[in-house]
Amino acid sequence: MSMIDTLIEALQVLPGVGPKSAQRMALHLLLRERQAGIQLSQALQAAMDNVRQCNLCRNLTEHPVCGLCRDNRRDEGLLCVVESPADILAIEQAGGYRGYYFVLNGRLSPLDGIGPEQLGMDQLVDRVAALQPAELILATNPTVEGEATAHYIGQLVAGQVAKISRIAHGVPLGGEIEYTDGGTLTHALQGRRDLDMHS
Amino acid sequence: MSMIDTLIEALQVLPGVGPKSAQRMALHLLLRERQAGIQLSQALQAAMDNVRQCNLCRNLTEHPVCGLCRDNRRDEGLLCVVESPADILAIEQAGGYRGYYFVLNGRLSPLDGIGPEQLGMDQLVDRVAALQPAELILATNPTVEGEATAHYIGQLVAGQVAKISRIAHGVPLGGEIEYTDGGTLTHALQGRRDLDMHS
Numbered sequence A, B: 001m002s003m004i005d006t007l008i009e010a011l012q013v014l015p016g017v018g019p020k021s022a023q024r025m026a027l028h029l030l031l032r033e034r035q036a037g038i039q040l041s042q043a044l045q046a047a048m049d050n051v052r053q054c055n056l057c058r059n060l061t062e063h064p065v066c067g068l069c070r071d072n073r074r075d076e077g078l079l080c081v082v083e084s085p086a087d088i089l090a091i092e093q094a095g096g097y098r099g100y101y102f103v104l105n106g107r108l109s110p111l112d113g114i115g116p117e118q119l120g121m122d123q124l125v126d127r128v129a130a131l132q133p134a135e136l137i138l139a140t141n142p143t144v145e146g147e148a149t150a151h152y153i154g155q156l157v158a159g160q161v162a163k164i165s166r167i168a169h170g171v172p173l174g175g176e177i178e179y180t181d182g183g184t185l186t187h188a189l190q191g192r193r194d195l196d197m198h199s
Helices: A003-011 A019-032 A034-050 A085-094 A121-131 A144-156 A182-190 B003-011 B019-032 B034-050 B085-094 B121-131 B144-156 B182-190
Strands: A075-082 A099-103 A135-138 A163-166 B075-082 B099-103 B135-138 B163-166
Touching: A003 A019, A003 B034, A019 A034, A019 B034, A019 B085, A034 B003, A034 B019, A034 B034, A075 A085, A075 A121, A085 A099, A085 B019, A099 A121, A121 A144, A135 A144, B003 B019, B019 B034, B075 B085, B075 B121, B085 B099, B099 B121, B121 B144, B135 B144
Parallel strands: A075 A099, A075 A135, A135 A163, B075 B099, B075 B135, B135 B163
Antiparallel strands: none
16 A cells, blocks of 8 residues: 555544545645644644543543643632533633633443543542532533433532532533433523512 | 644534534534544545555655556556546446556646646656557546646647547536536537437
């Protein structure tokens, strides 16, 4: 197999990249972006070799403890549990949240053999004990498995944290009530809040 | 900048990959496809370092002469001129053509400073002189610049090749006449062929 064919095949490991786009990518790099291609190769090598889980929060990082956990300007009173590092990126990009995180890297799924051990629940208990946050926010996905995982964690740390909360489910901003599914609407109505007339 | 951010930025050099998909790709590799990520890094490095233009046809290859030019089972009577290595891949995947190729790696475009030298016209003349094909097929794209390039090459090698042809333009297979543009329809009508009643 030629080096180009090897590259086209290797590129197809990327999500959403099939044979045609892999071919387009390979030729684009070879014909127009050699230097960037070498930089991409080096960035891949460095990340694959060095990025591991943060010892405190299980987020991805090349350091023993990740930048978020090392940042002592964050709010020590808040710990937010998410399923994936992508959720942290989304919450950070949204802004507004300034507490710490814990990443499960998955959700409870007995059929797939994913139990509390695979999700680092022991580490979570240790982290809660060390940080002693005033509030633990459960930000697992609003799926059956995400709900079950949130429920499990709630029970697990019930005695250790004063306040345990779950992110709100409801109609997304820019969404239309007419086209919102029934489960979401039920949550949106149950979770209704008093209108603040003074702000 | 963390290694993950570096990787996410480096991935955006790929065509069609923005910040969101780059992030998805990076996390996918880090969480689920480490080994494949390393293989991709190595394939990139090898290709970027070693792939150059074929000395005979200017196609991309890691050898001095590419596999297609070295394949002596191909039809020496045919030489097909294309704009890009991607065109060779498309024609090879379609099957049916068994001659040799020559890649311009561009098209005549005086405004962009792309003249005959940049397209290896000297090499094309040498290749025609060495191969002495019975027919030269001009398979540049059916654009204004592609047509101009085909016309230029036609004049350049007029004395050296008995037959110089241009790929057919017309209604694509599966296309609908109703929705075909006027220029294509004009070509399709002008290029009409007798219906073979005996096959």
